[in-house]
Amino acid sequence: MADTAPGDGGSKERLRLWLRLLKCTRGVETELRDRFRREFDTTLPRFDVMAALARFEGGLKMSALSGVLRVSNGNVTGIVDRLAEDGHVVRVQVPGDRRASLVRLTKRGQEEFARQAAAHEAWIAELLSGFGPDEADTLSERFDAVTRADADTDDQPRETGA
Numbered sequence: 001m002a003d004t005a006p007g008d009g010g011s012k013e014r015l016r017l018w019l020r021l022l023k024c025t026r027g028v029e030t031e032l033r034d035r036f037r038r039e040f041d042t043t044l045p046r047f048d049v050m051a052a053l054a055r056f057e058g059g060l061k062m063s064a065l066s067g068v069l070r071v072s073n074g075n076v077t078g079i080v081d082r083l084a085e086d087g088h089v090v091r092v093q094v095p096g097d098r099r100a101s102l103v104r105l106t107k108r109g110q111e112e113f114a115r116q117a118a119a120h121e122a123w124i125a126e127l128l129s130g131f132g133p134d135e136a137d138t139l140s141e142r143f144d145a146v147t148r149a150d151a152d153t154d155d156q157p158r159e160t161g162a
Contacts (some may be wrong), residue, residue: 035123040116047120049079050088050105050113059092059102088112088162 033044033125053060062080066073080103082104083089094100105113131139 028124029125032079032123033121036116039119042116043079045075045079046119047113047116049076049083049156050109051117053089053103053105054113054117057104058106061094061100061102063101083109 010014031045036042036044036047038151048069049065052065056068060068062076064071065080066076074132080089080091089103090106091101091103094102128136
């Protein structure tokens, strides 16, 4: 990624790019929320929880699940409660730790997630159909580079304005 500075002559263009990305992201997210509600009578956060659990077959502690999703434990608790009521997840006691439990997808939850994930993939393909596969790969790589650069700067000491 090239070094850039606010006064390098491209800052206005980058600001416009950010605003367009934000507008596009919000539009796609709004459409996904609407489609999940209409077609599955569920929410995007419920899908996100199921997606996280699908990646961890052995289950996750609530704190780990919150960390994966980058939300508070309080946000996840209500969603997990509703998924458990619907039979999509189960809480399993952690051996040797009476206070901790793992949350796992049930067989029913795995099947429902598979249905939703297939629809989600098709919706994204439709909503972003203006991007060819090579263009999507290139953009993904560029955004990954931005994310890595941000992670690198998080490790650097910051000056304080004392």
